[in-house]
Amino acid sequence: MIMKKNMEDLIIIGGGAAGLAAAVTAKRAAPSMRVTVLEKKDKPGRKLRATGNGRCNITNTALATAPTTIAFFESLGIPAREDSEGRVYPFSESAPRVADVFTEHLKALGVNLWTNAPVRGLLVEKGCFTVDVEKEQLFGKAVILATGGKAGPSYGCSGDGYALAKALGHNVTKTLPVLTGICCAEMPEALKGIRVKGKLSLNCRDQVVFSEQGEIQFTDYGISGICVFNLSRYLKYLGEEKLEPYTIYLDLAPERSFASMLFSWRQDSVLGGKTCTDVVSGMIKPPLAALLLKQASINEKRKLSELSESEIFMLDEHLHLLSFKPVSTMGFKMAQCTAGGIKANEVDEKTLASKIMPGLYFAGEILDYDGPCGGYNLDHAFNTGRRAAEAAAAAFLQGGHHV
Ligand SMILES: Cc1cc2nc3c(=O)[nH]c(=O)nc-3n(C[C@H](O)[C@H](O)[C@H](O)COP(=O)(O)OP(=O)(O)OC[C@H]3O[C@@H](n4cnc5c(N)ncnc54)[C@H](O)[C@@H]3O)c2cc1C
Known part of the structure; x- marks a missing residue:
């Protein structure tokens, strides 16, 4: 691998629910890892701020992953509570505050956050990932693709991640607007x-x-x-x-x-x-x-x-x-979620690592998953983000990825 000046250990593409959870988790697991989040919009978590009618329904007690999600939120300083139907919300019931807390953690942990940074291209060259951001290029030893799906394009999600994944050899199942x-x-x-x-x-x-x-x-x-x-x-x-x-x-x-x-x-x-x-x-x-x-x-x-x-x-x-x-x-304009996405059998279920491209991980709605209303989709985004970051951090601590 050629060592480049602007070489990151981990580049997270997309600063939404999954990308933010991934960034915090990666830096906590491996503080010496250089982590950069690239977010297309002017602020991270544009969609996260609008979730749950502004209250952010983070998980559901019917999910086996709910205790992990609640514990993760507590570790961020966000206690949670459930309603009578098992929907779990932050105690503050403030979705914008959740996004701000993530952003504050990124800063405190030393994650490099680029906003207004739409990624246009992703390829593997000379042993590392090359990421095209507007007129600049960034290089990374590992990448987590967390660009969301196509639902709610006004929040920054227009399916960009599918093309980026396809360029690295992945297949995408038919995508449809759901929760609409x-x-x-x-x-x-x-x-x-x-x-x-x-x-x-x-x-x-x-x-x-x-x-x-x-x-x-x-x-x-x-x-x-x-x-x-x-x-x-x-x-x-x-x-x-x-x-x-x-x-x-x-x-x-x-x-x-x-x-x-x-x-x-x-x-x-x-x-x-x-x-x-x-x-x-x-x-x-x-x-x-x-x-x-x-x-x-x-x-x-x-x-x-x-x-x-x-x-x-x-x-x-x-x-x-x-x-x-x-x-x-x-349609996608009004939908809360995307059905379909990166083909499930091309991604390791536990680590969210690509089975096609070493060093590449997926997290959140870009994956072929959609859940019902009630906190299922955010829970999936936070948990896949965390798991992908844990795996990327573990690989870093063991000497890095071999792209
Ligand atoms: C109005 C609304 C309310 C919702 N409420 C809830 C709820 O209460 N509970 C629940 O469980 N689910 C809810 N959902 C669904 C939930 O928000 C999503 O499933 C979840 O946000 C997906 O997380 P993600 O990180 O994968 O994608 P997103 O949160 O969509 O984040 C993806 C990020 O990637 C960025 N991005 C995209 N392309 C690029 C690129 N080329 N370069 C750089 N960055 C890029 C986007 O700007 C975005 O910030 C709601 C959805 C909507 C639209």
Whole structure:
């Protein structure tokens, strides 16, 4: 290896959740290691600052890695607490503060942080990594690629890391925007702004592929909310037919049936004389009542007493089976995460080291992983960042990498 003046022991490309966790961990494990973080934006952790609606949901107690993440945060001076659903937040509930604490640690530990430093090229030459940053070149004995995915390009993530990895021989699986709202066909304007609780299911070719209870928000484009975001992870574009095989069902009352109640109301002198619109609007939000009657093919002006037995059953069925046709997701611009990434079998599961290029590691969303809402994705970023850095530091302490 040729020794160059600006030779770093470890270059971390991307100063987001994974890159910041990697930098702190590397310097703690090997204080004499020269570590540089290259961040495209003017500040590190632009996306981290926006997470969890500004509260930063760092992990989830359902994850085996949660205690490690919580302990890591405590070691940074950030105690954490969980909510009733197992979501863990920093005690301060301040995402910007989390990013600032990382930055303060980088400075205190002696990590070299370059901001406004978009990496344009990465190659291996004469036994070391050559990193092209704008008009400059930096050389490194090891590299952690932590550039995130394509979700949320306004935070600096536009998939740059995939091209950098490909240039070193890696393959990238198909990437899709997930944890995002879903555009639906023929959404009635009147539904916009409505929020309902219910069970959302996704069917693909008559198979239930996802189901979750929660709050659904109707928007001008379709549906949103945490269970919709989680459902979006199961919408895989299927070639030319796109989302055609998928249907989303909303069960407004998963815990009960209304059939016997509707039958008794049908006999009631007052309720039986009401229109179906008035009856159903007393049960669910009025704009949804109109959609339900349309989907059940029941004229809204008909009186309840005029409905046949099968029509009553049809009404009850549609209270449990309102259907929506997804046509697309809201795309990477609005997505919180990227599905797909660096092919899993090309990366060592434990150390996150490339199996193709010695000295190269991956961390965070660039990997082929996506988790549901609730702290899974940040936990993955922090943990893969830490593990990659531990492995890089261990190799440094054992005499370095051989690129
Ligand atoms: C609005 C929003 C809220 C979210 N809330 C949560 C939450 O509460 N909990 C949770 O678990 N997950 C949440 N997520 C998902 C989570 O933020 C990501 O999964 C996580 O940040 C991924 O970490 P990362 O370090 O891999 O990538 P990022 O955090 O995206 O960081 C990648 C960094 O690399 C930089 N970069 C990219 N290309 C280059 C280049 N060529 N040169 C130099 N630098 C480059 C980027 O500027 C960026 O700073 C949220 C996402 C969004 C968009």
